[in-house]
Structure formats: structure tokens, C-alpha cells
Amino acid sequence: MTRNALVPAVSALAALVIAAPAASATPHTVHIRGGHTAVTVAPAIATALLSNGIAPIVTRPGKPSLTTVGGQPTLKATYPVTGGSLTTSPLGGKIRHSGGLKFTNVFNGRSLEVKNFTIDLTKARLTGLVAGTKTRVPVFKLDLTTAHVHLGNHKADASNVTLKLTKEAAGALNTSLRTKVFSTGLTVGTADTQPTF
Known part of the structure; x- marks a missing residue:
């Protein structure tokens, strides 16, 4: 994804920063206090x-639930936002979360968990910490061209952000689980994030 595709959505978020009350001594930065991402x-x-x-x-502390998309049942995971910040100069910022997602191959018992996700708007990606290590890896590329952004005085709501599996994540999952089901660029689903300021 190009930075040009990222700019419209982040610019919309930046408008909130300008309109919101100052949250810190830096006028071009808004600090995230909470919220959630599904x-x-x-x-x-x-x-x-x-x-x-x-x-x-x-x-x-992520919470699983069942939902439907186009009448088809599927999994939904909701994670609490723990912090981060958004900036207007330069455009970008990070939204941090707690909780994780563990993939288990029930045929051989092998598993891999990534947790403490961070949405990196500057690099248009979502990263995660590999459980049991200090290694943070890019899990998804963020496609914001389909996103819808609603702005309020103290929160933002960015919905329908498309998640595409990265080469690093696909390789790690296939190797760890001894499977071939994951591929680079696989559209895994969508994310809706609602950070509060």
C-alpha cells in the first residue's frame, strides 16, 4: 500500500486533533487514553x-464473539486499547492494545501466539509481539482505502479497515504450525478501531 492511500484516512483523524482540546503540551499530538478495536x-x-x-x-483480555458477515457466521475478536498517540506533523501515530490471538493446529498440537497488537498508522501495518519472546513482527498490512472514519470531540471511529497478511506472518505461521494454509497478502478480515482521547 502506498502512503498516498494512507493520507486521506489519517488526514481525517488529524482533523480531530486540531478540533480536540489540548491533551498535552504538544499541540500537534493527541494522546490516546482508551477505547477498543474489533x-x-x-x-x-x-x-x-x-x-x-x-x-x-x-x-x-481480548474477548471472542460470534458475528455474521453477509449472513455467514464468523469470529470476532475485541481488544482493549491501552494507549498510543496520533500526530498531525508528520501524519501518523500508533494505537496500542492488550490481548492476543493464538493459532493452534489441532492435528499436531503446534501453536503460535501473537499479542499486544500495535496499529502503526505511519507505516500502515499492525504488528504483534510473538508470545514468549521479545520479537515484534508485522502481522497485517492495513488497507485504509475502504475505511470509513467518523470523528467526535474525544474519540475517532475508523471502520472497515482491511487486514492483509504480511509475508513475515504467513511464513512464521506456516513454519510454526507446519501447514500451508497461510499466504502473503491473504485478506484475513477487517478491523474497526475506536480510540478515545
Whole structure:
């Protein structure tokens, strides 16, 4: 994804920064106090994972739930926002979360968990910490061209952000789980994020 595709959505978020009361001594930065982000897995992906014996498990304090997309049932995971900041100069910022997602291959018992996700608007990606290590990896590329942004005085709501699996994540998942179900650029689902300031 190019930076040009990222600019419209981040610019809309930046408008909130200008209109909101100053949250710190830096006028061009707004600090995130809370909120949540929900990830909805595409029904076809949920079906493909389960049919190949891959079970996605939401780990605390993330909360799993069932939802429907186009009349098809699928998994939804909601994670609390723990902090971060958005900037107007330069455009960008990070939204941090707690909780994780554990993938388990029920055929061989192998698993891989990524947690403490960070949405990096500057680089248009979502990263996660590999459980049991200090290694943070890019999990998804963010496609904001389909996103809808609603602004308020103390929060932003960016919905329908498309999540595409990175080469690093696909390789790590296939290797760790000994499967071939994951591929680079796979559209896993969408994210809706509602940070509060």
C-alpha cells in the first residue's frame, strides 16, 4: 500500500486533533487514553482455517464473539486499547492494545501466539509481539482505502479497515504450525478501531 492511500484516512483523524482540546503540551499530538478495536475474520477465511485444523483462539483480555458477515457466521475478536498517540506533523501515530490471538493446529498440537497488537498508522501495518519472546513482527498490512472514519470531540471511529497478511506472518505461521494454509497478502478480515482521547 502506498502512503498516498494512507493520507486521506489519517488526514481525517488529524482533523480531530486540531478540533480536540489540548491533551498535552504538544499541540500537534493527541494522546490516546482508551477505547477498543474489533477484528472480524472473513467467513471464508474462518472456514478455511477450521477445515485445515487451524483453530484461532482469542487470548485475554481480548474477548471472542460470534458475528455474521453477509449472513455467514464468523469470529470476532475485541481488544482493549491501552494507549498510543496520533500526530498531525508528520501524519501518523500508533494505537496500542492488550490481548492476543493464538493459532493452534489441532492435528499436531503446534501453536503460535501473537499479542499486544500495535496499529502503526505511519507505516500502515499492525504488528504483534510473538508470545514468549521479545520479537515484534508485522502481522497485517492495513488497507485504509475502504475505511470509513467518523470523528467526535474525544474519540475517532475508523471502520472497515482491511487486514492483509504480511509475508513475515504467513511464513512464521506456516513454519510454526507446519501447514500451508497461510499466504502473503491473504485478506484475513477487517478491523474497526475506536480510540478515545
